[in-house]
Structure formats: C-alpha cells, structure tokens
Amino acid sequence: MTVAGQPAVGALAPDFTLADTHGSPVTLSALRGSPVVVVFVPFAFSGICTSELCELRDNLGAFEDAGARVLVVSCDPAPAQRAWAEQEGYRFDLLSDFWPHGEVARAYGVFDDERGRALRGSFLVDADGVLRWSVVNPAGQARDLGAYRAALAALTA
Numbered sequence: 001m002t003v004a005g006q007p008a009v010g011a012l013a014p015d016f017t018l019a020d021t022h023g024s025p026v027t028l029s030a031l032r033g034s035p036v037v038v039v040f041v042p043f044a045f046s047g048i049c050t051s052e053l054c055e056l057r058d059n060l061g062a063f064e065d066a067g068a069r070v071l072v073v074s075c076d077p078a079p080a081q082r083a084w085a086e087q088e089g090y091r092f093d094l095l096s097d098f099w100p101h102g103e104v105a106r107a108y109g110v111f112d113d114e115r116g117r118a119l120r121g122s123f124l125v126d127a128d129g130v131l132r133w134s135v136v137n138p139a140g141q142a143r144d145l146g147a148y149r150a151a152l153a154a155l156t157a
Helices: 047-058 060-065 078-088 103-107 145-156
Strands: 017-019 025-027 036-040 069-074 093-096 120-125 131-137
Touching (some): 047 060, 047 069, 047 078
C-alpha cells in the first residue's frame, strides 16, 4: 500500500526527535552508523498493536543480530506508552508523537487525519540515514515478521 506523502525508498529518511517513555529525547539522525527500524502503531494497548509488538519483542534478537535498533512510534502520550511497555516487557524504545499531534507520522505519510492516529507503517533506515524498505498496512492488518527479516537480510547482502 502506498500512501501519499510517504518518503521514497532511496531517499534520506525524515529526521525527528521524539520523547521516549521516560521523557528522554531520541533523534533519528543521532543513530546513524547503525540501521534503525521505525515502526508506527495506531494505539497503545490495542489488540493488533500489542500482538505485533509482542512478536517484535519475542524476535528482537533478529534485529539485534543485524545491528538494528527498533523505534516504535505512536500518537499516545508517553505515560500511556510507559505503562504499556512495562505491562508487556518491551525492550525497545516507544516514542510519543503526541504533540504536535502526529507530526512525525505525517512526515512519513502515515497519519490518519480522520482518526488522529498513525497507520501501521514500518520503515527500515540504513546506517547512512537512507530509507531502504517500507510497508504500510491497512487498518486491522498486522505486519509480517518475515518481511522485516527479509529487509534486514537485504541490508547485509
């Protein structure tokens, strides 16, 4: 699925700085030197989002083996994300795109203006900050872990 305004594969990924669950800023461009997987989810605590992130949590070794850092972004406030991360045992960063509401999701072409949430978009950014892979799924459709694995494998090929 292609979304209008989505950055093109091969282009520099839109930079951003967002607060993590403890209020510490995380800046994408500061992570250059290693790949980063940016995962947008609609809502904390929702069924499909929780299932997807638990699958990422349970397979985090595949991302770590590729040297990739996982950043999960939603429009939820940081305290809600912190409670969700603690409940589910997430060991990756959850970043709040709460205010200005959805600004980073808009930069990646995955903000749903009607519902005020991010769509299910994932973006693989290489060590130089270049977008190498992306997928955007419609509401209600979880992303395939195999697609992440294939995209990470293509980086090292």
